Amino acid sequence: MTPDRFRECLSLLRWSQRGLAEALECDDRLVRRWATGEVPIPPGLAAWLETLGQVHAAAPPPKTYRRRSARAAGEG
Numbered sequence: 001m002t003p004d005r006f007r008e009c010l011s012l013l014r015w016s017q018r019g020l021a022e023a024l025e026c027d028d029r030l031v032r033r034w035a036t037g038e039v040p041i042p043p044g045l046a047a048w049l050e051t052l053g054q055v056h057a058a059a060p061p062p063k064t065y066r067r068r069s070a071r072a073a074g075e076g
Contacts (some may be wrong), residue, residue: 001046003037009053010035 001009010020017035021028024045033039 001041001050003035003041006041006046006049007035009049012053012056013049 010017015023017031018028021031024031030039034041034045
């Protein structure tokens with residue numbers, strides 16, 4: 001996994017680098033190093049992120065829960 005793809009997967013998941021570090025219970029500096037390419041991304045982590053990223057890309061959140069503006073709801 002390239003650093004660009006790593007960051008793209010995090011974006012698809014709506015995770016920050018810090019959020020991933022918290023999920024993995026690892027140092028956020030390590031995640032930053034993965035994101036910059038300073039340290040190689042472990043294959044198991046890359047596969048996990050690819051799977052999650054593909055699932056999120058294929059199944060985006062439903063749009064029915066989006067807020068309506070006050071004007072559209074007849075409140076303004």
